[in-house]
Amino acid sequence: MKTVLxxxxxxxSATLLWFxxxxxxxxxxxxxxxxxxxxxxxxxxxxxxxxxxxxxxIADLSVLRPFLAGSSQTDDSVAVPHGHYAAENMxxxxxxxxxxxxxxxxxxxxxxxxxxxxxxxxxxxxxxxxPDCRPEFTDAMExxxxxxxxxPIKLDRPFIHIDKGQICKLGTKLGVPFELTWSCYKGKEVPxxxxxxxxxxxxxxxFAGVPDPLLAPDSLND
Amino acid sequence: MKTVLxxxxxxxSATLLWFxxxxxxxxxxxxxxxxxxxxxxxxxxxxxxxxxxxxxxIADLSVLRPFLAGSSQTDDSVAVPHGHYAAENMxxxxxxxxxxxxxxxxxxxxxxxxxxxxxxxxxxxxxxxxPDCRPEFTDAMExxxxxxxxxPIKLDRPFIHIDKGQICKLGTKLGVPFELTWSCYKGKEVPxxxxxxxxxxxxxxxFAGVPDPLLAPDSLND
Numbered sequence: 001m002k003t004v005l006x007x008x009x010x011x012x013s014a015t016l017l018w019f020x021x022x023x024x025x026x027x028x029x030x031x032x033x034x035x036x037x038x039x040x041x042x043x044x045x046x047x048x049x050x051x052x053x054x055x056x057x058i059a060d061l062s063v064l065r066p067f068l069a070g071s072s073q074t075d076d077s078v079a080v081p082h083g084h085y086a087a088e089n090m091x092x093x094x095x096x097x098x099x100x101x102x103x104x105x106x107x108x109x110x111x112x113x114x115x116x117x118x119x120x121x122x123x124x125x126x127x128x129x130x131p132d133c134r135p136e137f138t139d140a141m142e143x144x145x146x147x148x149x150x151x152p153i154k155l156d157r158p159f160i161h162i163d164k165g166q167i168c169k170l171g172t173k174l175g176v177p178f179e180l181t182w183s184c185y186k187g188k189e190v191p192x193x194x195x196x197x198x199x200x201x202x203x204x205x206x207f208a209g210v211p212d213p214l215l216a217p218d219s220l221n222d
Numbered sequence: 223m224k225t226v227l228x229x230x231x232x233x234x235s236a237t238l239l240w241f242x243x244x245x246x247x248x249x250x251x252x253x254x255x256x257x258x259x260x261x262x263x264x265x266x267x268x269x270x271x272x273x274x275x276x277x278x279x280i281a282d283l284s285v286l287r288p289f290l291a292g293s294s295q296t297d298d299s300v301a302v303p304h305g306h307y308a309a310e311n312m313x314x315x316x317x318x319x320x321x322x323x324x325x326x327x328x329x330x331x332x333x334x335x336x337x338x339x340x341x342x343x344x345x346x347x348x349x350x351x352x353p354d355c356r357p358e359f360t361d362a363m364e365x366x367x368x369x370x371x372x373x374p375i376k377l378d379r380p381f382i383h384i385d386k387g388q389i390c391k392l393g394t395k396l397g398v399p400f401e402l403t404w405s406c407y408k409g410k411e412v413p414x415x416x417x418x419x420x421x422x423x424x425x426x427x428x429f430a431g432v433p434d435p436l437l438a439p440d441s442l443n444d
Contacts (some may be wrong), residue, residue, distance in 0.1 A: 060285050067331040091372065096333035097326055100370050104323040109289040111318035124269065137369045142360040148322050148354050150313065 002107045002115040003156060007056070009044035011181040011201065012121035012159065018187050019158065020119060021052060027119075028055040032102050034095065035065035036073045037080065038187030056072035059176055071095045073185060079187045081084055082194040090129045092198045093185060099132035100141065101190060103155070106144050110153045112124035118145065119156035125163040135160055161203045164200055165207030172210050195206060224248045224337040225378060226328045229278070231266035233403040234343035234381065237393035239270060241380065242341060244396055247294055250277040250335065252328050256320065257287035259302065260409030269402050271423045280413065281327055293317045293345050295407060302407045304416040312351045315407060322363065323355035325377070329367050332375045340367065341378035347385040347422060386422055387429030393434050401435035 003020060007013045007029040020027050031045040042058055049056035072081060072092045081089040099120070106118040126133035142155035159167055171178065172203040183201040184191035191198050191214065205212040225242060229235045229251040242249050253267040264280055293316045294303060303311040307409035318421040321342070328340040348355035362375035381389055393400065405423040406413035413420050413436065427434040 018337040043257070057288070059289065061283060063282050063331070064327065067327060067334060069334040094371070099369050100366055101323075101326040101330060103287060103288065104319055104326040108286070108319040108323060112289060112291040131372060132370050134369070137366065138363040140362065140369055144322055144359065144366055145354070147359045147362055148319050149316070150353060 001117055001156075002113070003028075003116050003117045003119050004110045004113065005029045006102050006106050006118070006120040007031050007045045007048065007211070008121075009041035009048065009182050010121075010197075011171060011176070011178055011183060011204070012123055012167055013045075014166065014181045016049055016119060016121045016159065016168050017048060017052060017054070017174050018141050018171065018174040018176045021054075022093075028109075028115070029057070030102075030106050030111065031056065031058045032070060032105060033058060033060045033062050034098065034101070035189075036095070038073065038182070038185050040187040041182040044054065044182040048177075050199065051177070055175070057109070061101075061105075064101075068096050068098075080192075081196050083196060083199070085196045085200050086128050087196070092170055093097040093196060094130060097132070099130075099137070103141055105147070107148065111149050111151055112185055113154065114151075115153070117154035117156045119158075120157055120185075121167075122157050123159040123163055123167060124161055125165075129196075164204040168204040168208035177213075181214065223339055223378075224335070225250075225341050226335070226337050227251045227334045228324050228328050228340070228342040229253050229267045229270065230393070231263035231270065231404050232343075232419075233393060233398070233400055233405060233426070234345055234386065234389055235267075236270055236397065236400070236403045237389050237398050238341060238343045238381065239274060239400045240393065240396040243274060243276075250331075250337070250399070251279070252324075252331060253278065253280045254324050254327060255280060255282045255284050256290065256296065256317065257284040258317070258409075259293065259298075260404070260407050262409040263404040265321070266402055266404040270399075271406075273399070273402075283323075283327075285324075290318050290320075302414075302417050305418060305421070307347065307418045307422050308350050309418070315418060316352060319354070321352075321359070325363055325367070327426045329370065329375050333371050333373055336373075337375070337376045339376035341380070343381055343389075344379050345381040345385055345389060346383055347387075351418075386426040390426040390430035390432070394430055399435075403436065
């Protein structure tokens with residue numbers, strides 16, 4: 001299947017890239033700069049595409065920052081909260097309507113490149129805090145994508161019912177180079193180890209029973 | 223109701239602006255530069271907001287042009303077709319996934335500005351060629367907007383079952399300054415009078431029984 005994959009540079013979408021290639025899909029990747037604090041992830045996305053020899057485009061929508069106020073990831077006046085994904089303060093990390101926006105750009109590219117589907121790495125572990133990763137959102141979004149143009153576009157979300165630990169296990173089997181993926185919401189030189197994204201990543205590797213090649217305990221900072 | 227209106231600078235969204243203000247809504251307007259050939263319309267949108275004293279923001283997403291290939295409006299290799307909206311060649315004017323993209327940005331702004339709704343001027347005359355103006359699309363899109371964040375956002379599309387002629391009649395009653403609205407797909411100095419947008423505009427004014435203050439017959443060019 002000819003597919004546009006939304007590749008953030010994190011471990012979920014990286015695993016999805018390896019999964020789609022293993023399945024035999026014809027993949028091109030889209031990364032979006034929406035002015036995120038952790039825009040460092042975009043370089044990781046580019047590297048992943050270089051080693052898989054997959055076409056990669058970065059859409060620079062950082063001009064949208066003023067429309068995305070109130071999130072720790074796109075508003076400098078909001079600090080990145082520490083803690084677990086399930087915590088109430090983690091809602092501060094939600095970027096307004098981020099996934100619908102990224103899916104809209106990906107769908108436009110899917111239509112103009114005559115692709116059949118858009119894929120993204122929404123998973124069950126995200127459901128607690130990210131409304132735009134929940135099954136009811138993805139179902140509604142696919143309906144839009146099937147109706148928005150003359151060519152219906154499928155929304156592929158193979159991880160929607162598995163969690164990040166299971167993704168880590170799958171990625172390990174598929175040979176995903178996790179040292180080339182970035183999760184930390186702070187986007188500094190090394191992962192902070194304290195934000196929700198770092199904590200969730202640590203739990204995923206613990207579940208999978210493998211060490212995180214990126215996140216060595218003595219390399220943490222704040 | 224606190225509303226984000228997608229204002230193109232054309233007569234439909236201009237009428238919708240006057241309609242919402244007449245209804246007592248608290249309106250802010252969003253215009254989007256998606257690299258359209260007729261980006262001239264953005265200046266008209268700004269003027270309409272200036273005279274109604276409504277906040278106006280233009281999101282410059284013209285970097286998305288490479289993702290919107292194949293449309294006469296965003297791809298210089300495709301000429302603007304002449305003829306009527308109902309004609310098959312008018313499909314060339316469809317910009318891939320344009321409305322979902324604009325609605326996604328507007329929804330992000332609605333969330334971050336604590337607005338209750340996004341409004342846009344999709345109408346029954348558009349249904350023949352623009353999939354993203356049809357009722358089934360707007361119904362699906364509203365479902366996404368109700369689910370995409372913690373705050374459900376309503377999709378207001380009051381013109382979805384009336385056509386451009388009826389909009390012209392309504393706008394005339396509301397005192398919309400149609401000489402300050404732009405329709406022509408070519409975006410040159412004066413309207414071409416031959417593209418689908420010009421023809422549809424002419425028919426609308428004929429139906430309403432009023433002259434188009436912008437489009438005088440002796441001012442046409444190609």
